Amino acid sequence: MMTRRIADILKSGQPDESVKVQGWVRTKRELKEFAFVEVNDGSSMANLQVVLNPDLADYGTIIKQLNTGASVEVEGVLVESPAKGQRIELKASSAKVFGEADPETYPLQKKRHSFEFLRDIGHLRSRTNTFGAVFRVRNACATAIHKFFQERDFLWIHAPIITASDCEGAGEMFTVTGFNLDKVPRTEKQEIDYTKDFFGRPAYLTVSGQLEAEIMAMAFSNVYTFGPTFRAENSNTSRHLAEFWMVEPEMAFCDLQGDMDLAEEFLKYIFNYVLENCPEDMEFFNQRIDKSVLETADNIINNQFERLTYTDAIKLLEKADKKFEFPVSWGLDLQSEHERYLAEEKFKKPVIVTDYPAKIKAFYMRLNDDEQTVRAMDILAPKIGEIIGGSQREERLDVLEKRIETLGIDAETIWWYLDLRRFGTVPHAGFGLGFERLVQFMTGMANIRDVIPFPRAPLTVEF
Ligand code: ATP
Ligand code: MN
Secondary structure (H helix, E strand, O other), X not given: OOEXXXXXXXXXXXXXXXXXXXXXXXXXXXXXXXXXXXXXXXXXXXXXXXXXXXXXXXXXXXXXXXXXXXXXXXXXXXXXXXXXXXXXXXXXXXXXXXXXXXXXXXOOXXXXXXXXXXXXXXXXXXXXXXXXXXXXXXXXHHHHHHHHHHHOOOEEEOOOOEEOOOOOOOOOOOEEOOOOHHHOOEOOOOOEOHXXXXXXXXXEEOOOOHHHHHHHHHHHOEEEEEEEEEOOOOXXXXXXXXXXXXXXXXXXXXXXXXXXXXXXXXXXXXXXXXXXXXXXXXXXXXXXXXXXXXXXXXXXXXOOOEEEEHHHHHHHHHHOOOOOOOOOOOOOOOOHHHHHHHHHHHOOOOEEEEEEEHHHOOOOEOEOOOOOEEEEEEEEEOOOEEEEEEEEEOOOHHHHHHHHHHHOOOHHHHHHHHHHHHOOOOOEEEEEEEHHHHHHHHHOOOOHHHOOOXXXXXXXXXX
């Protein structure tokens, strides 16, 4: 008999159907006449209740083995459940235990465990309700992202993980080396001799796939990256990981307007998809993790995002009858409290702020005619703050060269990036979305380490 997933049985299984399930025991209840075992196979939040009768072969032995955490295969017949809260249950005709779990030492007991404790047992935490829901929703988010872009004919490109360019923020990159660190070759001046290293020069783990996405957009028009990126920032926050996934679409023949339109449609699409495909998990988050999860999703799906310039945003913040901790003044970056004021209090819906001062944005953003601001856009969401950052890119060689020089960036290290402006340059734009931040916002999970299966952060690399 084919194994059936428990989610499918709970949804569409009918009385008298014969089924086989495989999974892990969540709880066991022994009564005089029979025993109940709740089995979960990861396909849904809800367990399948299995009823075992003493006429089962080896009943005594099997019941002793079926403790929380044990792996089991059960065959039997579905029957209507007399119990409240479940439509159907499985009357076992045979049961086989694959592996027992000693109740004295199995760390996951029926009581609620703290997320801190569960991080210490990262090899087992996925068997809990919360992490089951998190990783199903994470999977749905990833599926929605690919569906969204593939339906629109975007090419998924695989940006390299190892890179030689350090264009984004200096000093936050992990070095990749083939050196034996006990015997690092030195030059006569006692500097590290990278010419003898694996790549013949310093190499790093990438912090972003954007520059490579730009290369590919200049051949395929519309592309996106979706892959791991790395930051060696030693910040122990609930929003930063050393290894995280990033989504970066890049569109040729596209301006800031088109970029914003796509980003808005994109966010709405993902939230819609997850609500449709993981309703029980989302309900769980709303009840148990953060009471505003469904409201936030609804707010994103059903509102047209407000759009305003950075300059107008500053004017609004200056006029606000609210005390901010950080100063508000043209030229300074918006802090999280300012972003949340705009989205949560002023407009009560997602806000797209555009045309930031050039000084606080990256070198590749397109300079406006005022020569003070650039064609950047950040999307700020209620309860969330910044969720997407993007821009129209500078496609004019002379302007880009001037900007690079002003910022003191070595043009030789990105000669190929400048070449894209030399040969067939076009207006183009894109944005970046931190995937784990999205999953945090979607689920209401407070700590970013709890939305990635195996978090990498300072001193955290066990599993
Ligand atoms: P922050 O100010 O929060 O550190 P950032 O300005 O460094 O973010 P970007 O360089 O613009 O972020 O990176 C693009 C996106 O990647 C961010 O909007 C965010 O969603 C995500 N991101 C950045 N750093 C991290 C990190 N260390 N861990 C997880 N996600 C991150
Ligand atoms: Mn950062």
